[in-house]
Amino acid sequence: MAYQDLSTDALKSLHEQFATAYDDFRSQQLNLDLTRGKPASEQLDLSNELDGILDGFYVLQDGTDVRNYGGILGIPEARALGGELLDLPASQILVGGNSSLTLMYLYFDFMFHHGGWQREAQSSDGRIKFLCPVPGYDRHFTICERFDIEMITVPLVDGGPDMELVESLVDSDPLIKGIWCVPKYSNPTGHTYSIETVSRMAALPLRAGRDFRIMWDNAYVVHHLTETPDELANLMEAAFRSGTDASVIMLASTSKVTFAGAGISFLGATEANLKAFEGYLSAAVIGFDKVNQLRHVRFLQDRDAIDNHMAKHRAIIKPKFDLVLHKLNAGLGDSGVASWTQPRGGYFISLDTLPGLAGEVVRLAADVGVKLTPAGATFPYRTDPENRNIRIAPTFPSISQLDTAMDVFVTCVSLASVRELLGVQ
Amino acid sequence: MAYQDLSTDALKSLHEQFATAYDDFRSQQLNLDLTRGKPASEQLDLSNELDGILDGFYVLQDGTDVRNYGGILGIPEARALGGELLDLPASQILVGGNSSLTLMYLYFDFMFHHGGWQREAQSSDGRIKFLCPVPGYDRHFTICERFDIEMITVPLVDGGPDMELVESLVDSDPLIKGIWCVPKYSNPTGHTYSIETVSRMAALPLRAGRDFRIMWDNAYVVHHLTETPDELANLMEAAFRSGTDASVIMLASTSKVTFAGAGISFLGATEANLKAFEGYLSAAVIGFDKVNQLRHVRFLQDRDAIDNHMAKHRAIIKPKFDLVLHKLNAGLGDSGVASWTQPRGGYFISLDTLPGLAGEVVRLAADVGVKLTPAGATFPYRTDPENRNIRIAPTFPSISQLDTAMDVFVTCVSLASVRELLGVQ
Numbered sequence: 001m002a003y004q005d006l007s008t009d010a011l012k013s014l015h016e017q018f019a020t021a022y023d024d025f026r027s028q029q030l031n032l033d034l035t036r037g038k039p040a041s042e043q044l045d046l047s048n049e050l051d052g053i054l055d056g057f058y059v060l061q062d063g064t065d066v067r068n069y070g071g072i073l074g075i076p077e078a079r080a081l082g083g084e085l086l087d088l089p090a091s092q093i094l095v096g097g098n099s100s101l102t103l104m105y106l107y108f109d110f111m112f113h114h115g116g117w118q119r120e121a122q123s124s125d126g127r128i129k130f131l132c133p134v135p136g137y138d139r140h141f142t143i144c145e146r147f148d149i150e151m152i153t154v155p156l157v158d159g160g161p162d163m164e165l166v167e168s169l170v171d172s173d174p175l176i177k178g179i180w181c182v183p184k185y186s187n188p189t190g191h192t193y194s195i196e197t198v199s200r201m202a203a204l205p206l207r208a209g210r211d212f213r214i215m216w217d218n219a220y221v222v223h224h225l226t227e228t229p230d231e232l233a234n235l236m237e238a239a240f241r242s243g244t245d246a247s248v249i250m251l252a253s254t255s256k257v258t259f260a261g262a263g264i265s266f267l268g269a270t271e272a273n274l275k276a277f278e279g280y281l282s283a284a285v286i287g288f289d290k291v292n293q294l295r296h297v298r299f300l301q302d303r304d305a306i307d308n309h310m311a312k313h314r315a316i317i318k319p320k321f322d323l324v325l326h327k328l329n330a331g332l333g334d335s336g337v338a339s340w341t342q343p344r345g346g347y348f349i350s351l352d353t354l355p356g357l358a359g360e361v362v363r364l365a366a367d368v369g370v371k372l373t374p375a376g377a378t379f380p381y382r383t384d385p386e387n388r389n390i391r392i393a394p395t396f397p398s399i400s401q402l403d404t405a406m407d408v409f410v411t412c413v414s415l416a417s418v419r420e421l422l423g424v425q
Numbered sequence: 426m427a428y429q430d431l432s433t434d435a436l437k438s439l440h441e442q443f444a445t446a447y448d449d450f451r452s453q454q455l456n457l458d459l460t461r462g463k464p465a466s467e468q469l470d471l472s473n474e475l476d477g478i479l480d481g482f483y484v485l486q487d488g489t490d491v492r493n494y495g496g497i498l499g500i501p502e503a504r505a506l507g508g509e510l511l512d513l514p515a516s517q518i519l520v521g522g523n524s525s526l527t528l529m530y531l532y533f534d535f536m537f538h539h540g541g542w543q544r545e546a547q548s549s550d551g552r553i554k555f556l557c558p559v560p561g562y563d564r565h566f567t568i569c570e571r572f573d574i575e576m577i578t579v580p581l582v583d584g585g586p587d588m589e590l591v592e593s594l595v596d597s598d599p600l601i602k603g604i605w606c607v608p609k610y611s612n613p614t615g616h617t618y619s620i621e622t623v624s625r626m627a628a629l630p631l632r633a634g635r636d637f638r639i640m641w642d643n644a645y646v647v648h649h650l651t652e653t654p655d656e657l658a659n660l661m662e663a664a665f666r667s668g669t670d671a672s673v674i675m676l677a678s679t680s681k682v683t684f685a686g687a688g689i690s691f692l693g694a695t696e697a698n699l700k701a702f703e704g705y706l707s708a709a710v711i712g713f714d715k716v717n718q719l720r721h722v723r724f725l726q727d728r729d730a731i732d733n734h735m736a737k738h739r740a741i742i743k744p745k746f747d748l749v750l751h752k753l754n755a756g757l758g759d760s761g762v763a764s765w766t767q768p769r770g771g772y773f774i775s776l777d778t779l780p781g782l783a784g785e786v787v788r789l790a791a792d793v794g795v796k797l798t799p800a801g802a803t804f805p806y807r808t809d810p811e812n813r814n815i816r817i818a819p820t821f822p823s824i825s826q827l828d829t830a831m832d833v834f835v836t837c838v839s840l841a842s843v844r845e846l847l848g849v850q
Contacts, residue, residue: 036494044483044492051716052477058469067469067684069461097522098714105709109534113571139708146538146708255711259492262716283564283571284530286680289523289714291476291687 002336003421011422018415022368025408030369032405037187037347038396039260039313046312047258053298058291066290072278078293082266084303085221085252087234092268094277097288100253100265101139104215107249107267108147110280116211117177121148124175131169131179133161135350135378135389137187140180140217144380151380152176156186159194160201167200170208178213179204184232185220185346188378188391192230192344202238205247214239216250220346222310223256225318230344236268245270254296256347257306257313264288264296320394323402324349331410337417340392349392350378357416358388364412370405427761428846436847443840447793450833455794457830462612462772463821464685464738471737472683478723483716491715497703503718507691509728510646510677512659517693519702522713525678525690526564529640532674532692533572535705541636542602546573549600556594556604558586560775560803560814562612565605565642569805576805577601581611584619585626592625595633603638604629609657610645610771613803613816617655617769627663630672639664641675645771647735648681650743655769661693670695679721681772682734689713689721745819748827749774756835762842765817774817775803782841783812789837795830 003011058067060075073079074095082093096103111117121128129150132141144151152169154161160183170176181201183193193201205212216235224230239245250268257263269277300306325342328351332338340351353361358375365372373391376382392409394402428436483492485500498504499520507518521528536542546553554575557566569576577594579586585608595601606626608618618626630637641660649655664670675693682688694702725731750767753776757763765776778786783800790797798816801807817834819827 038494041490041493044490047492048481048483051479051481051720054476056473056476058473065466065469067472067687068466069463069680069685071686099711102710142708255494259716260494261496261712262492262714283567285527286524287686289687289717291684292714292717295476 001334003417004336008422011418015415015418015422015424018411018418021411022364022415025368025411028369030404030408032369032397032401032408033371034392034394034397034405034409035371035373036396037256037393039256040316040396040398042316043313043395044259046309047299050258050295050299053295054291058294060294064290066294069286071287071290072281072285073274074288075290075293075297077297078264078290081297081300081302082252082268084306086218086250086266086268088236088250088268091271092236092274094267094269094274095288095293096265096267098262098264098292099255100217100219100251100267103265103267104140104217104251105143105146106281106284107277108143110277111177111211111213112147114276114280120175120177120211127175128177129173129175131161131166131176132380133179133181133186134380135188135384135391136180137182137217138377138382140215141380149177153380154179156189156191160191160197163197163200166204167207170204170212174209176208177211178215180215180217182217182219183235184218184230185223185343187219187346188341188348188350190341190343190346190348190350192232195233198233198235199238202235202242202244205239205244206242208247210246212247214248216248218250218252219256221252222306223313223347224310224345225314225321226344246273249273254300257309258296258299262292264293317395320397320399320402321349323399324392324394324406327403327406327410331407332413335414335417338413347393347395349394351390351392351413352388353390353413354417354420355386355388357413357420358384358390360416361390361409361412364416365408368408370408370412372409426759428842429761433847436843439839440843440847440849443836443843446836447789447840450793450836453794455829455833457794457822457826457833458796459817459819459822459827459830459834460796460798461821462681462818464681465741465821465823467741468738468820469684471734472724475683475720475724478720479716483719485719489715491719494711496712496715497706497710498699499713500715500718500722502722503689503715506722506725506727507677507693509731511643511675511691511693513661513675513693516696517661517699519692519694519699520713520718521690521692523687523689523717524680525642525644525676525692528690528692529565529642529676530568530571531706531709532702533568535702536602536636536638537572539701539705545600545602545636552600553602554598554600556586556591556601557805558604558606558611559805560613560809560816561605562607562642563802563807565640566805574602578805579604581614581616585616585622588622588625591629592632595629595637599634601633602636603640605640605642607642607644608660609643609655610648610768612644612771613766613773613775615766615768615771615773615775617657620658623658623660624663627660627667627669630664630669631667633672635671637672639673641673643675643677644681646677647731648738648772649735649770650739650746651769671698674698679725681738682731683721683724687717689718742820745822745824745827746774748824749817749819749831752828752831752835756832757838760839760842763838772818772820774819776815776817776838777813778815778838779842779845780811780813782838782845783809783815785841786815786834786837789841790833793833795833795837797834
């Protein structure tokens with residue numbers, strides 16, 4: 001029965017039960033962490049052969065010595081690999097260093113210095129604006145803050161961002177210069193954008209103008225949790241048909257495929273956009289690490305091999321997701337005080353508490369040694385207007401750590417909810 | 426005898442001789458390149474064991490898994506390695522990715538967004554200024570251009586930049602916010618700054634104010650061409666004594682130690698400066714590639730091992746420098762139409778033609794298939810006011826390619842000079 005429908009006495013009894021359980025956890029002096037979307041070391045082990053895979057061969061078919069300077073767009077083989085991930089021709093791929101975040105940051109810098117964003121900002125009160133589907137990825141929001149870009153939230157609904165709202169906002173405000181998207185298994189909600197969403201997204205720049213950019217961060221493109229992967233339509237193709245492909249910037253990386261901190265990243269764009277970005281980058285880089293690009297080409301080979309490799313990741317992390325979902329169902333399934341996602345891919349489970357309780361749940365958990373992502377982190381300016389969203393990252397802890405951490409978490413949500421319903425602090 | 430002292434007939438005879446030689450080269454359809462300060466593949470081979478050196482060990486003594494996310498300042502072992510190069514404690518080192526250029530670029534971006542440069546620029550006509558010792562490194566100048574920083578040239582004299590001029594410029598113009606330095610075996614002239622220069626450099630921020638930065642790019646710190654290396658005084662220590670260490674930003678990398686395009690880089694600064702820069706970087710990077718940092722720690726070990734490794738580089742490149750100097754001496758030694766440096770380290774030989782001829786020499790060489798660094802490249806805005814400086818990069822070609830290329834080069838200098846003296850085109 002939902003807690004909201006219980007008598008006060010029944011709630012008081014529950015409160016006692018949860019408070020006792022909570023105090024028990026305190027006595028265990030736990031030190032557990034559910035915050036970071038980091039691969040576990042068993043996942044990293046899957047790619048250990050990367051180091052040494054070159055076996056002394058450093059020269060490409062075209063004669064390029066990958067050890068030496070040069071080549072900002074990346075080696076042809078790695079551009080092709082990125083094309084396999086983003087479903088683009090190699091000619092539309094730039095291969096970056098170990099972080100797609102850096103490519104995004106530099107792309108924003110490029111748009112300010114060489115695109116029209118600086119001019120547009122100066123023509124207003126100094127700021128342009130970006131649309132941010134929520135809940136979303138905190139590091140996207142941090143980039144906007146760094147560049148003093150005002151963020152406007154748009155809720156995610158079935159099939160992706162609320163496109164009605166997106167379109168009306170774009171129509172009404174010419175200072176809106178882009179939108180952040182994690183279109184597949186989105187962080188943290190697990191949404192995959194529908195065909196209709198992709199199609200309307202492709203048409204969006206027709207309303208918004210030429211400096212509009214769709215930042216299509218396909219971070220979880222091959223990160224399925226089921227054997228029947230979600231399908232995501234190809235935005236670049238749809239945009240090409242609409243004549244808006246110059247507004248599409250696609251991103252991906254191998255961070256959660258090989259080594260999280262030592263992978264390679266990809267930026268997909270029209271050839272003209274890549275050429276302009278390459279010119280900009282030439283002042284800031286000597287070319288990204290081509291040796292590591294070649295390592296990744298040798299190791300990941302092609303999309304089939306990548307899919308096989310990702311199946312090994314799934315075998316490690318699926319039981320962790322299952323455990324979290326089992327604990328949530330068992331502890332909160334009938335309670336009516338929380339709802340959560342059932343992701344088919346990606347790295348997170350997104351949970352909503354009763355309005356106003358997320359911060360309290362995070363505080364309660366921290367007090368007994370379980371670190372959660374700060375409440376609000378999934379919203380621009382770190383402010384969740386309803387203070388209810390919590391992002392759970394199950395991949396990094398061991399199964400047994402996760403087991404305990406989820407018991408604590410469920411207890412904290414239950415305790416905070418019952419207190420709220422009883423009106424006690 | 427100097428060409429200037431020859432009779433017209435003697436010059437005409439020389440002209441015929443050089444023109445014939447030049448036409449001979451044309452018939453050979455050469456395709457040679459003296460432009461880039463790139464290591465030769467034999468040099469890169471010296472570090473081939475980098476790939477595979479980890480042998481499956483990815484976890485540090487402090488428990489850090491180098492494969493995973495995190496750690497913007499770098500792993501402790503790599504920070505210590507950078508400290509060996511820059512003669513700083515590990516706590517004053519940030520370890521970057523494969524390019525110190527990127528660290529410089531990001532540091533400038535940081536100084537604009539978070540240091541005072543933006544404010545200072547806005548208080549004037551929108552520009553700040555930087556001192557650029559010349560001839561210098563084109564990529565330093567490109568960074569200034571990118572950030573719309575006005576460049577003021579200062580000639581290099583014995584012992585480094587003309588410090589009288591540097592000091593008087595700084596005294597007279599508060600918009601001067603820094604100076605680029607390659608203090609050891611400088612690019613392209615091979616200067617190593619004297620103790621007096623370092624000492625006066627350390628005192629410079631006392632005249633210039635707190636936002637002044639000495640960009641101390643120690644790119645060739647271990648790149649000796651002799652067995653008796655030049656000594657460079659420690660600027661950070663001198664600046665600490667003067668209370669100006671906050672103005673010192675040191676840079677180095679392994680680009681010309683291990684793999685040119687796949688090494689690691691270092692930025693040295695006060696701990697407070699590093700902390701501020703780390704905060705800035707947190708929006709742009711997830712942490713640099715720690716796996717590659719650990720590879721370099723295992724391979725380079727410490728300063729003694731680095732020095733041994735660099736002796737192997739010297740064994741490969743010293744004969745190339747010797748060949749270039751031999752060809753210049755033999756072909757131009759008595760001519761009076763060119764002067765050049767005798768570097769004791771670094772990657773370049775800097776040659777001055779008669780005033781006004783550098784562009785013509787580069788054009789002549791290109792026309793017969795020998796690519797030289799564009800005339801002017803060693804000056805801000807790609808403009809050598811006297812049009813006489815040419816940078817020769819001997820390391821990348823083979824000895825036999827270099828032999829031919831230098832014959833062409835000497836012929837082009839001779840031909841252009843004799844034409845100039847004869848007044849013919």
